[in-house]
Amino acid sequence: MVTAMVMAVAEGVVQAGDGGFFADTAGIMLILPFVAFALIMTVGKRLPYHGGEIAVAALAVNTVWATVLFVMNMTGGVLDQTTFEIGSIGSGLVFELGWVVDGLSIMMYFLVNFVGLVVFVYALGYMHGDRRLEWFFAAFSLFAGSMLVLVGAPNLIQLIIGWEGVGLASYFLIGFYWEDLDNVRAGNKAFLTNKVGDVGLILGAILVGVSLGTFDLAELGAAAAAHDEALGAVAVAGGLLLFFGAMGKSAQFPLHIWLPDAMAGPTPVSALMHAATMVTAGVYLMARVFPLFEYLAADTRQLMVVIGAITLLGIGLLALVVDDIKRVLAFSTVSQLGYMMTAVAAGGYTAGLFHLFTHAFFKALLFLGAGSVIHAVHSNNMSDMGGLRKEMPTTYWTFVVGSLALAGIFPLAGFWSKDEILATLGQEGYITVMWVAVAGAFVTAFYMARCIALTFHGTYKGHGHPHESPPIMTRPLVALAIPSALFGLLNIPGVSLPGIGSFTEWLAVREVVMGDHHAEAIDFGLAAIGLAAALAGLALGWLVYGKDAVTQMERDRFQVPLLYPLLRRKYYVDDLALGVVGATTGPLARFVNWTNNYVIDGVINIVGGAVKWLGGLVYNGLDQRGVDGVFNGLSAMTDGAGSVLRRWQTGRVQQYASAFVAGAIILVVLFVFVV
Amino acid sequence: MTLTQFLVIGAALFALGVYGLLVRRNLVLILLSVELMLAAVNINLVAFEAFLVTTQAIGQVFAIFVITVAAAEVGIGLAIVLMIFRNRRSANVDDLSLMRW
Numbered sequence: 001m002v003t004a005m006v007m008a009v010a011e012g013v014v015q016a017g018d019g020g021f022f023a024d025t026a027g028i029m030l031i032l033p034f035v036a037f038a039l040i041m042t043v044g045k046r047l048p049y050h051g052g053e054i055a056v057a058a059l060a061v062n063t064v065w066a067t068v069l070f071v072m073n074m075t076g077g078v079l080d081q082t083t084f085e086i087g088s089i090g091s092g093l094v095f096e097l098g099w100v101v102d103g104l105s106i107m108m109y110f111l112v113n114f115v116g117l118v119v120f121v122y123a124l125g126y127m128h129g130d131r132r133l134e135w136f137f138a139a140f141s142l143f144a145g146s147m148l149v150l151v152g153a154p155n156l157i158q159l160i161i162g163w164e165g166v167g168l169a170s171y172f173l174i175g176f177y178w179e180d181l182d183n184v185r186a187g188n189k190a191f192l193t194n195k196v197g198d199v200g201l202i203l204g205a206i207l208v209g210v211s212l213g214t215f216d217l218a219e220l221g222a223a224a225a226a227h228d229e230a231l232g233a234v235a236v237a238g239g240l241l242l243f244f245g246a247m248g249k250s251a252q253f254p255l256h257i258w259l260p261d262a263m264a265g266p267t268p269v270s271a272l273m274h275a276a277t278m279v280t281a282g283v284y285l286m287a288r289v290f291p292l293f294e295y296l297a298a299d300t301r302q303l304m305v306v307i308g309a310i311t312l313l314g315i316g317l318l319a320l321v322v323d324d325i326k327r328v329l330a331f332s333t334v335s336q337l338g339y340m341m342t343a344v345a346a347g348g349y350t351a352g353l354f355h356l357f358t359h360a361f362f363k364a365l366l367f368l369g370a371g372s373v374i375h376a377v378h379s380n381n382m383s384d385m386g387g388l389r390k391e392m393p394t395t396y397w398t399f400v401v402g403s404l405a406l407a408g409i410f411p412l413a414g415f416w417s418k419d420e421i422l423a424t425l426g427q428e429g430y431i432t433v434m435w436v437a438v439a440g441a442f443v444t445a446f447y448m449a450r451c452i453a454l455t456f457h458g459t460y461k462g463h464g465h466p467h468e469s470p471p472i473m474t475r476p477l478v479a480l481a482i483p484s485a486l487f488g489l490l491n492i493p494g495v496s497l498p499g500i501g502s503f504t505e506w507l508a509v510r511e512v513v514m515g516d517h518h519a520e521a522i523d524f525g526l527a528a529i530g531l532a533a534a535l536a537g538l539a540l541g542w543l544v545y546g547k548d549a550v551t552q553m554e555r556d557r558f559q560v561p562l563l564y565p566l567l568r569r570k571y572y573v574d575d576l577a578l579g580v581v582g583a584t585t586g587p588l589a590r591f592v593n594w595t596n597n598y599v600i601d602g603v604i605n606i607v608g609g610a611v612k613w614l615g616g617l618v619y620n621g622l623d624q625r626g627v628d629g630v631f632n633g634l635s636a637m638t639d640g641a642g643s644v645l646r647r648w649q650t651g652r653v654q655q656y657a658s659a660f661v662a663g664a665i666i667l668v669v670l671f672v673f674v675v
Numbered sequence: 676m677t678l679t680q681f682l683v684i685g686a687a688l689f690a691l692g693v694y695g696l697l698v699r700r701n702l703v704l705i706l707l708s709v710e711l712m713l714a715a716v717n718i719n720l721v722a723f724e725a726f727l728v729t730t731q732a733i734g735q736v737f738a739i740f741v742i743t744v745a746a747a748e749v750g751i752g753l754a755i756v757l758m759i760f761r762n763r764r765s766a767n768v769d770d771l772s773l774m775r776w
Contacts, residue, residue, distance in 0.1 A: 651775030653705075653768050658697055 019078035022068050023101040027082060029065050029109060030099055030152050032058040033145025037138050044134030051134040052124045055141045059117040062148070066109040073106045074500040077509040081218065083154050092213050099152035100217070103509035104287055107357060108151035108280075115276040115364045116144045118476045122368050123268035125472035126375060136176060136266070143169035143269075147277040151284055155215040156205040159288070163201065163249065163281060167194045170278050174265040186264035193258035197248015201285070204241030207234050208292070217288055218511040224291035235296035242289055243304055243345075250282025252341055253311040256334045260318075263326040263380075267371030270326055274333040275364035283340045283356050290349050304345035309433045312338025312440045319447040324380045325370045328451050332406065333363055335440060339421050342433060348424030350504045354491050355421055357503070358413035361487060362405040365480035369399035372473055373455060376466035382454040384462035392468045396456050398477040403452055405484045407445035408534045410527075415534075416488030419527045423493065426526060442533040449541025457546065493522050681722035689715035702756045702766045706749055713745045 019026075036051075036058035044051025072078050083098030099105075120140065127136060146169055150162025168191075175187025209215040211234045212223055223231045231238075246252070251259040259279065263270055273279065286293070293301065316335030319328045336359050343352035372395040377385055389396040405412035408419070418441060425434035460466070468474065491503035688711055695708030717738040724734025760766045 649775050651772030653771070654697055661693055661697065 017072070017076050017078055019069065019072060019080045019101050022065060022072065023078055023080035024082060026065060026069065026080075026101050026109070026152070027099045029062045029113065030145065030148045032062055033141040033148065036141040037145065040134050040138040040141065044137065049124055049133075051137040052120070052127075055137040056117065056120045056124065058141060059113055059120055059144060062109075062113040063117045066106070066113040069101065069106045070110040073103060073506050073509060077506075078102070078106060079509055079511070081154055081511075093209070093215070095157055096155060096216075097158050098154045100154045102511065103507045104284075104353070105151050106509075107353065107507065108284060109148065111280075111357060111360050112144060112147050112151065112276045115360050115480075116272060118479050119268050119272045119275075119364060119368065122271075122371070122473050122476040123266075125470050126268055126371055127266060130266075132176075136173075139169055139172040139176075140269070140272070143173060143272065143277055147281065150281055153217070155217055156209055156220075157215050159217070159285070160202060160205060163245075163285075164198070166249075166278055166281060167191060167198070170194075170262070170265075170269075170273060173269040173273075174262045176265050176269065180264075183264040186258075186261040190258040190262045193255055194248050197245045197255055197282075199245075200241045200243070200248070201245025204238045204243075204245060207241060208238040208289075211238075220289065221291040221511060224295045227295060231292075232296050235292055236299055239289075239292050239297035239300050240303075242285060242292075243300065246282030246285045246341070247307065248282070249285075250279050250337045250341060251311075251334045252282070252307050252338065253314060253334075256311060256315055259334055260322075260327050260330040263324065263330050267326065267367060267374060270330070271364045271367035271371065274330065274367060275360040279333060279337055280356050280360065283337065283344060283352060286341065286344045287349060287353055290344070293345070294347065301345050301347070305342050305430055305433055308338045308340075308342030308345055309436045310338070311335065312342060313436050313443065316440050316443040316447070320443070320450065323382055325373065325382050325385070325451065325455060326367070326380055328382075328447060329363070329366050329370060332366075332444065332447065335444065336363070336406070339418065339437065339440065342430075342437065343421040343424055346425055346428045346430050346433070348421060348428070350491070350507055351417070351420040351424040353507060354503050355417035358405070358417040358484070358487050361480050362402040362412075362414060362484035365398060365402040365477060365484050366406065368473070368477055368480065369395050369402060372469040372477065373399075373466075375469055375473070377462040378464070379462055382451070385455045385460070386458040386462075387456070387460040388466060389456040391460075391466050392456075394468060394474040394477060398474075398481040399456070400452060401481045402484055403448040405488075407448050407538060408441050408530060409445075409538070410531055411488065412485050413483070413488035415527075415531065416491060419522075419530050420491065420493065422526050422530050423523050426523070438529060438533045441530055442537040445534040445537025446541040449538045450545045453542060453545035678722055678726040681718060681726075685715045685718040685722065688712075688718065700767050700769060702759070702768060703753075705768065706752045706756070709752075710745060710749060713741055717741055 033055075036054045039054050040051030044054065047053060069078060078101055080101040081098065082101075083096040086095045086097055088094045120137075123136075123140065127133060130136070143166065146162050146165025148162070150159055150166060153159035153162055171187050171191040174190050175184045177183045178187075205215065208220065208231065211230045212220060212228070213230075214220070220231070224235070248255045259274075262273060265273075293304075312335050315331050315338065319331035319335070322328055322331065336355070340352045340355050340359070343355060372392065373385060373388060374380055376388070376392060376395075379385070401412065405414040408414045418437075422434055422437055422441075425431075425437060490497070496502050496505065692708045692710075692712030692715060695711065696705055699705050699708060720734040720738045720741070722734075724732065728734070756766055759771065763770060
């Protein structure tokens with residue numbers, strides 16, 4: 001079967017099974033987290049882990065499903081789609097919900113569920129005893145469920161539903177500690193920045209869907225592969241709009257500003273958000289509509305590659321100057337997303353997605369490791385850490401594995417995926433961008449060396465006595481360290497593992513087979529350059545930060561004039577965003593205000609005055625004298641009658657009984673003597 | 676024995692009940708007076724049945740119904756009296772003139 005698949009990729013036809021039972025019931029993965037959400041909200045309060053066990057159970061079942069599908073896809077390929085028609089607009093546009101089972105979605109199912117499960121288990125320990133736990137786990141389930149709806153989407157409509165669900169759940173979770181106003185602001189910032197991108201996504205989806213007559217993604221791909229004319233006419237605009245949406249979710253420059261602030265949420269949220277559920281959505285979208293860029297909108301590639309390159313180097317540099325350990329990792333994520341986006345944009349479908357795959361494991365690992373440290377020292381700042389390698393050995397060693405994987409050190413996962421991106425960029429002729437990516441690898445290694453040195457080496461500078469986290473938190477770290485170390489071997493260029501093939505072949509299982517620009521063999525020269533850059537980064541980072549430094553001034557002694565303040569202020573992009581919004585909305589608001597005060601209000605005042613005069617006439621003449629007179633008279637009569645009659649209500653039972661008896665006697669007398 | 680004798684006893688008993696109902700101040704005794712009136716009615720029913728209608732025992736059936744309803748009524752009545760006494764430490768109707776203007 002494996003050879004057959006390799007053949008199939010070459011010929012443009014994929015042979016795959018339909019997946020049978022597990023593919024037909026894959027929708028259970030999309031539904032279970034929502035069931036968990038409902039259950040946690042209703043009965044979570046009464047359970048010992050406040051609903052955490054429900055969330056873990058749901059994702060555990062999901063992981064079983066995803067793993068079975070993943071293995072089936074490894075060994076024979078699985079291609080299936082199940083949809084239910086919900087409704088239609090007019091005669092043409094049909095709205096369906098369902099789930100796609102192909103190489104890409106299976107990879108994402110596995111990633112979201114596995115990483116999600118590990119993070120959920122970790123959260124049981126990390127969040128123990130925290131506020132609003134059931135709400136945390138409910139929103140967490142919603143987060144994972146929305147992402148699964150997104151990656152399982154057979155059409156753009158369902159994709160948007162999942163997309164918005166992810167945005168909403170992330171808003172809940174970033175602002176989870178809403179007692180602190182800064183966290184609420186961070187949630188708002190994330191939500192609004194995402195919304196800016198969402199406009200692009202929705203407009204792009206409408207443009208593409210209406211011109212094609214369907215929102216179905218498989219048909220979109222088929223039409224693109226067939227160079228459909230109606231689609232071709234809007235391909236560039238539609239592609240750019242969709243890319244704009246992906247920029248928002250995947251935090252590409254300049255819409256990256258929300259991601260570092262999103263660190264306001266609890267650490268497990270950051271881990272999930274940065275690894276599997278949120279920021280990968282943009283890259284996933286680009287991969288889903290890849291045929292559009294491959295066949296029709298190739299002109300947009302230059303722009304997308306440049307944006308990815310700016311993101312991967314520019315934002316990576318920011319990680320050098322921040323003190324908050326989670327922010328270091330956040331800038332790192334933005335930078336790595338730049339790698340993925342550049343790769344996918346340059347045509348390296350497999351390269352970008354393989355980096356997404358490996359990055360999910362080691363970035364989740366790094367965040368959970370950072371969470372473990374924060375849990376121990378009760379501070380996010382690396383200036384409060386140092387020397388923790390003795391007290392926290394498991395956290396230390398897993399963190400080192402994750403860092404080396406991220407830095408791209410042979411033979412850990414990041415080395416293979418980053419090398420593949422470099423190879424793709426070189427092969428596609430983006431030589432300058434390739435060197436930018438090499439520089440990015442150097443920067444990545446540098447800031448990770450800095451992070452490890454400041455956190456785990458030197459002397460402890462915080463308060464209290466930090467100690468290793470409980471097993472419920474350290475075991476997830478180990479569970480993620482193993483794939484972080486080994487999964488790079490799944491896709492060595494030109495190597496097909498016996499019996500299961502390679503990552504490239506698994507991903508090639510999809511409805512529309514397109515020319516994938518992946519490298520056919522290892523380019524040893526390029527791999528050596530990438531590795532050398534990473535090693536140089538590590539060495540320099542260690543040289544600068546390895547020596548124990550007590551004060552912030554000493555830490556930052558390498559600071560370069562001009563560059564350092566630029567980095568500290570994050571290239572002034574945040575300020576610029578605020579400034580531009582402020583500067584443009586200020587005069588606009590004043591103009592609108594003036595129009596409002598003098599033009600609209602004038603008209604309204606005239607109309608209002610006339611109505612008021614008329615109203616006064618009606619009020620005094622008709623209402624006050626006529627209508628009110630009648631009602632006042634009636635109520636006065638009722639009032640008077642009441643004040644007389646209520647005297648009868650004495651409350652004395654025997655008076656009532658006497659009246660009753662008297663009445664009875666009168667009736668008897670009437671009956672006997674009168675009638 | 677004539678019908679009149681029974682009716683006189685019934686009327687006397689009924690008058691006694693009405694008197695007790697209007698004069699007594701203790702709630703329990705008022706309830707007892709009501710029972711007296713019901714007993715008077717029962718005597719009338721049975722007497723009319725015995726002297727006027729001879730075959731169908733309608734009067735006796737009615738009397739049984741009245742006794743049943745009276746039992747239920749006095750059960751509820753006594754429960755109410757008990758609650759009132761617990762709340763107000765008194766079973767005197769003059770203390771209970773709450774439902775008024």
